[in-house]
Amino acid sequence: MDEDEYEELLKRPTFSVKFLVGIPHANSRKDPIFVYPWEHEIDWQKISSNDASAGPVKHPIHKVREWQKRLSKDSSLTRAQIAREENLSRARVTQLFKLLELAPRVQRELYKIDDADGVRFFSVRKMLEIHKQSRRKQFDCYMDLWVKFVEKYNL
DSSP states (O other): OOHHHHHHHHHOSEEEEOOEEEOOOGGGOOOOEEEOOEEEEOOHHHHOTTOGGGOOOOOHHHHHHHHHHHHHHOTTOOHHHHHHHHTOOHHHHHHHHGGGGSOHHHHHHHHHOOSHHHHHHTOHHHHHHHHTSOHHHHHHHHHHHHHHHHHHHTO
C-alpha cells in the first residue's frame, strides 16, 4: 500500500475484512476459527491523538494528590472506595499512592510534566523503581532519567 492509498483509506468512514481463518495447533483438538466479511464504522475524530477537547495531559501524581486531599477531608472515605470510583484495583491505587512517598524534589518535578511524551517517559512503573531507592538517591535517579528523556526527544 503506497502513501496515497493509505491517505485515501484514512478518509473512508468504514473498512472491511475479506476473510480470516485461524487454525489451532494440531494437539489442541479445537476446530478452526472462521471470520467472515464484516464492516466496522470508525470515528476518526475520537482516534485522533491531537484532540484538543481532552485537555492538558498530567502525570498521575496529580490524581493521587486529589485523592489524598479527599481522604484528608472525609475520614469515612477509603482507598477501596476510591478504587471502585476510578474503576481500578485496590492494589493499583496503593501503587499510585506510593508516588506521594517519593522525595519532595522528585514529586515537584513530576507535577511540572504537562505533555504526553513526558507522562509516558516518567511512567508510574519507572517512578516505583525510583521509589525503591533511598530518598537521598531518588532525585539522582530521577535526574538520570531526565537526561535520557532529553536525549530521546532532542530537547
